[in-house]
Amino acid sequence: MSKEAVLILGARSDIGFAVARRFAQAGHAIQLALRDAQGFEDHRRDLELRSNVGVTLHEFDVLDSAGIEPFLDSLPELPIVVVCAVGTMNEQGRSEQEPDLASLDMRSNFEGPALVLGAIANRFETRGRGTIVGISSVAGDRGRATNYIYGAAKAGFSAFLSGLRNRLTGTGVHVITVKPGFVATRMTDGLDLPEKLTAAPSELGEAIFSAVQKGRNVIYVRRVWWLVMTIICAIPEAIFKKLRI
Amino acid sequence: MKLSGWGRYPQVECTLHHPRDAHALRDLVTQAGAEAPVIARGNGRAYGDAALAPTGTVSMCAMDQMIHFDAQTGVLQAQAGVLLADVISAFLPRGWFPMVTPGTRFVTLGGMAAADVHGKNHHIDGSFRSCVVWLDLMRPDGSTVRVTPDKTPDLFDRTLGGMGLTGVILQLCIRLTRVETGWIHQHTIDAPNLDAAMAAFEDNPDATYSVAWIDCLAKGAALGRSLVMLGEHATLAQLPANLRRRPLQLPPKPRKAIRMTFPMCALNRWSVKAFNALYYWKSRRKTNSFVDWESYFYPLDAVLGWNRIYGRKGFVQFQCVLPLDRSADGMRALLSEISAAGQGSFLAVLKRFGAQDSAFSFPTEGYTLALDFPATPACLALLTRLEPIVADHGGRFYLAKDAVLSAQRLRETDGRAKGFADTRLAQGEAGVFSSAQSARLKL
Structure with missing residues (x-):
């Protein structure tokens, strides 16, 4: 028998799938939500084989706000944990010129995730328990020239999660904000990332699993990013605006 | 980016690819050519340069279903x-x-x-x-x-x-x-010297698992002092009652990770000697015991990133096999050279191979010795003294561990190398698949 289900929004992302593997390993049933869910059958089978738990696929588009309630109604059970790993990152330079691309990043990193987690929060609150995990980014801690459109959306998402946590404290529902730094994923393929600052997706799986067990509020992965971002956020704006970091 | 094998030596500037499916992989392979050959890389546990190709290292880690x-x-x-x-x-x-x-x-x-x-x-x-x-x-x-x-x-x-x-x-x-359980019933034989260690292998051909941990700093009459560890998968009935309740579960253990790279001097003949003495006396006390699968098969895995204890220059592995009839003489010669040099190897392992006849695999009937050394000039010099001993005794080297062998030495020690290289040419493999190792060894 599998333990209560964990819902992964954006299961096709490397981080989302790594989180799914970690919870499956702990014996939880897994609900994988993503676009073109049928094409993900091989991954579903992989999870089942590895962990001997029930794994289901669910069609889900984070930009379809009208579809949120029907999507939640279609789940075999209301999950005990939801992890939102949805996100896109278009090239900053192109997003500055093409409003549609910028809009896509803003909607898929902030608006969409916030709306669906908000809807899930209401159901969790009614039930009186559950954990909501939002994967934001260190990019949201301070806007930088190289990725501020993505960063602004993540900043919005971080603020949303913070407020949601504040609202739900005392209801039995907990909210965790995850702020990854560099992660070796499809999003960063081909970039030469510094080894010590770059996490493997499986490290995120482990960190998120552990954060859910311990009821943490905000986690940085790797942890050194807390220090990095504290320093970056402490730089006075007059200086910061001249930096290229 | 700079890549290396598990030994962190050598470090080579490589273009790294992460194909997610067979299509992406096919593109990489078909675009490779004599100018830009590729090599597949798994989790980077080969010690040397076997999975490094400057022009195209293809990580297979994303294809893991x-x-x-x-x-x-x-x-x-x-x-x-x-x-x-x-x-x-x-x-x-x-x-x-x-x-x-x-x-x-x-x-x-x-x-x-x-x-x-x-x-x-x-x-x-x-x-x-x-x-x-x-x-x-x-x-x-x-x-x-x-x-x-x-x-x-x-x-x-x-x-x-x-x-x-x-x-x-x-x-x-x-x-x-x-298997019925995740436990190994281990029997440890205290072998005071090399002859005793080899006798322990020859006397126990039916043991499912056998391996010797060898103290390569021991000299003279104690040359080749070893602990020969024999193991069998424990059946449920053999397990003590306290383990029988959850026989396939690992007991909870702390996991250590080494994230920093040790200074080069951390591993010296005294620290290795102390470790060896401690390990020897600790293990000797337990002749019969139940060991969980992780401790038995993967003692070093318990320390994630243990390769960093050798310092920033990394380390080299040395593993050879000598044919059965030349093993006693050859091992004695190798161990004498190593103990005289005083270049301690942390975990040195001796093992009896069974018969195997294959196109290019490492094992063949005889004894294999595996050692690791920090990649210091003194140790690299020692390796160049060990190589001829292996060659003289008809032995050969394990390419998964190798980072330093020359093409000439490979051909001298492994009669199959030329044929392997010729077939690669004839089959069109040589121009497409090539690693830093295969280039060095002219394969």
Whole structure:
């Protein structure tokens, strides 16, 4: 028998799938939500084989706000944990010129995730328990020239999660904000990332699993990013605006 | 980016690719050519430069799906990037264990096949190839061939142990072995010298697992002082009652990780000597014991990132095998040279191989010795003194561990090398699949 289900929004992302593997390993049933869910059958089978738990696929588009309630109604059970790993990152330079691309990043990193987690929060609150995990980014801690459109959306998402946590404290529902730094994923393929600052997706799986067990509020992965971002956020704006970091 | 093998020596500037499926991989292979050959890389556990190609190192880690498992026969079909560690965590709870395992479980199945790894049961079960039912191999033209021991025996023989030089392994079908528990019943024989250690192997040919930890700093009458460890999968009935309740579960243990790189001086002859003495006396006290699978097969895996204790220059592994009739003399000569140099190796391992005849795999009947040394000038010099001893005794070297061998030495010690290289040329593999190692060894 599998333990209560964990819902992964954006299961096709490397981080989302790594989180799914970690919870499956702990014996939880897994609900994988993503676009073109049928094409993900091989991954579903992989999870089942590895962990001997029930794994289901669910069609889900984070930009379809009208579809949120029907999507939640279609789940075999209301999950005990939801992890939102949805996100896109278009090239900053192109997003500055093409409003549609910028809009896509803003909607898929902030608006969409916030709306669906908000809807899930209401159901969790009614039930009186559950954990909501939002994967934001260190990019949201301070806007930088190289990725501020993505960063602004993540900043919005971080603020949303913070407020949601504040609202739900005392209801039995907990909210965790995850702020990854560099992660070796499809999003960063081909970039030469510094080894010590770059996490493997499986490290995120482990960190998120552990954060859910311990009821943490905000986690940085790797942890050194807390220090990095504290320093970056402490730089006075007059200086910061001249930096290229 | 700078890449290295597990020994962190040498470090080579490589273009690294992460194909997510066979299509992306085919593009990489078909675009490769004599100018920009590629080599597949698993989890980077080969010690030297076997999985480094400056022009195109192809990480298989993203192709890591398990595809099918037959719970009746224990046959698993999985992509090449699946880690052995994941196979164990998935199937040991269901009573299945890898038939052949190397000394770390953080290897990919594809890497295990390419190096045709061996374990402590080589004398009984042979190398990894024994459990491979078939594998899918991407050839130089981008086509995929199902390689089996029966239908494509030559390609199978060359691919297992071929160090990725015949193509890229996409997926494999392997047999697991049934176990009742996750525990090993271990019997330790205290061997005061090399003769006693070899006698312990020869007296126990039926032990499923056998390996000796050897103190390579011991000299004189104690030369080759060893602890020979024999092991059997414990049956449920053999287990003490306190372990029998959850026989397939690992007892909880702290996991240590080494994230910093030690200063080069941390490992010296005194610290190694102290470690060896401690280990020897600690293990000697327990002649019969139940050891959990992780501690038994993967003692070093408990310390993640242990390769960093050798300092920033990294370390080199040395593993050779000597034919049976020359083993006693040859091992004595090797150990004398090592102990005289006083260059301690942390964990030195001696093992008796069973018979094996293959196109390019490492194992052959005889004794194998594995050592690791920090990559210091003194140790590299010692290696150049050990190589001729191996050559003189008809031995050969393990390419999964090698970082320093010359092409000439390889041809001198391994009569199969020339044929392997010639076939690679004839088959069109040489221009497409090439590693820093194969370039160095002119394979």
